[in-house]
Amino acid sequence: MTETTAGAEAPDPRRSRDVRGARRFRNSSALVRNSDPVWQAAADHGLIDIQVEHESNNRLVVPGTGHAFANMVSCSYLGLNRHPGVLEGAIDALRETGTIELMTSTTRIRPTIQGRLEEELRDLFGAEVLLATTCTAATAGILPLVASGHLAPGGPRVMVFDRFAHFSMSYVKAICAEESLVLTCDHNDLDFLADACRRYPSVAYVGDGAYSMGGAAALDGLLELQDRYGLYLFIDDSHSVSIVGERGEGYVRSRTEVGELTTIVSSLGKGFGSGGGVALLDSRRKAEFLSRHGGPLGWSQDVSVPTIGAALGSAAVHRSPELGELQAALRANLDLFDRLLPTPLAGNGLPVRRIDVGDADRAVELSAELYRRGYYSSAVFFPIVPRGEAGLRVMVRADLPAEEITAFAGHVGDLLATPATAR
Numbered sequence: 001m002t003e004t005t006a007g008a009e010a011p012d013p014r015r016s017r018d019v020r021g022a023r024r025f026r027n028s029s030a031l032v033r034n035s036d037p038v039w040q041a042a043a044d045h046g047l048i049d050i051q052v053e054h055e056s057n058n059r060l061v062v063p064g065t066g067h068a069f070a071n072m073v074s075c076s077y078l079g080l081n082r083h084p085g086v087l088e089g090a091i092d093a094l095r096e097t098g099t100i101e102l103m104t105s106t107t108r109i110r111p112t113i114q115g116r117l118e119e120e121l122r123d124l125f126g127a128e129v130l131l132a133t134t135c136t137a138a139t140a141g142i143l144p145l146v147a148s149g150h151l152a153p154g155g156p157r158v159m160v161f162d163r164f165a166h167f168s169m170s171y172v173k174a175i176c177a178e179e180s181l182v183l184t185c186d187h188n189d190l191d192f193l194a195d196a197c198r199r200y201p202s203v204a205y206v207g208d209g210a211y212s213m214g215g216a217a218a219l220d221g222l223l224e225l226q227d228r229y230g231l232y233l234f235i236d237d238s239h240s241v242s243i244v245g246e247r248g249e250g251y252v253r254s255r256t257e258v259g260e261l262t263t264i265v266s267s268l269g270k271g272f273g274s275g276g277g278v279a280l281l282d283s284r285r286k287a288e289f290l291s292r293h294g295g296p297l298g299w300s301q302d303v304s305v306p307t308i309g310a311a312l313g314s315a316a317v318h319r320s321p322e323l324g325e326l327q328a329a330l331r332a333n334l335d336l337f338d339r340l341l342p343t344p345l346a347g348n349g350l351p352v353r354r355i356d357v358g359d360a361d362r363a364v365e366l367s368a369e370l371y372r373r374g375y376y377s378s379a380v381f382f383p384i385v386p387r388g389e390a391g392l393r394v395m396v397r398a399d400l401p402a403e404e405i406t407a408f409a410g411h412v413g414d415l416l417a418t419p420a421t422a423r
């Protein structure tokens with residue numbers, strides 16, 4: 001240890017406490033300590049890292065074991081991941097271009113087929129679009145520039161993240177904190193937000209439209225705050241694209257316009273069934289700006305040609321009457337599910353359901369027994385959900401046969417009625 005002339009201790013870089021970061025927005029030790037034992041329990045029950053042959057979304061087969069099961073956690077809410085038009089779209093695109101991708105930053109050069117998809121999505125969603133390899137990449141590229149004040153007038157913005165915002169957003173808090181003040185509010189806490197709007201000159205709110213653990217944004221209240229205080233809204237609507245809206249534009253876009261103060265991002269790797277991500281913006285200029293300065297929006301891989309082709313195939317389904325039929329089939333399945341297995345999220349028109357059991361080990365046990373009986377539903381626990389609120393997460397799809405829903409609900413009812421020790 002060295003002594004300075006003032007007698008204070010100089011930092012010793014060999015001692016970890018001297019090199020540890022501020023840990024204000026990420027703390028890997030706490031994360032691993034809290035969640036890894038439950039992940040390990042799930043692994044010990046054979047519930048993760050499962051390899052399957054994919055005969056349909058309702059019959060996944062584990063080779064060499066004879067075990068088959070229905071996937072109750074697929075986000076392909078309309079079954080478009082296996083739609084012939086989507087598959088043909090991918091194959092046609094490969095044949096047409098003869099390449100996987102240009103392997104060149106799309107900021108500089110991109111294939112015309114990508115321009116075609118952008119045009120299709122512009123028309124479907126009624127907004128300017130920026131394609132991204134994933135929704136995660138779009139968020140990582142956009143949020144720091146919202147924080148720095150580059151996407152709207154008003155200077156750097158105080159970033160208020162909803163406590164339940166998807167991990168892909170909260171993951172970027174530390175980067176945003178290099179640009180502006182970052183705060184976290186309770187779920188849908190409009191009072192907190194209103195207070196922040198009164199206290200600071202420029203504020204942005206970051207959260208989901210339809211939440212990945214169920215429920216929706218308090219959109220009316222958010223729009224009111226936007227009107228009154230110029231609140232910027234950054235909303236990730238990955239879980240409602242395709243399933244809500246006449247053209248599948250999603251929960252938020254079907255209720256409000258994109259504008260200078262409203263940006264929506266979505267994954268195309270859920271209901272849309274193709275892969276890729278998209279940001280809905282108010283101007284072409286903003287899309288160009290983001291592709292220059294939005295980090296992962298400009299560097300590295302493009303959305304691959306087969307993914308673009310699949311998205312073109314999916315866009316064609318979105319234009320056809322089939323979209324309304326698939327949305328109606330999903331609603332009918334949700335109604336059946338809610339009748340047989342009522343949960344607090346019943347009747348909300350969105351496809352995520354949670355069966356709360358409280359204790360994480362019990363959730364893993366239930367998931368394991370359901371898997372044995374032919375249904376994969378995921379045990380969710382901290383930090384995916386708050387501590388003490390562990391349970392099973394189930395996603396209802398349009399292509400789930402009614403008999404499967406009925407049988408699944410029967411098994412869940414049966415298992416919940418039996419204390420763990422009696423089995």
Ligand SMILES: *Cc1c(COP(=O)(O)O)cnc(C)c1O
Pocket residue numbers: 133134135136137166168208212236237238239266267268269276277
């Ligand atoms: C699944 C999900 C994502 C991730 O989408 P990618 O396109 O895979 O990055 C992002 N946000 C929400 C709300 C999600 O549920």
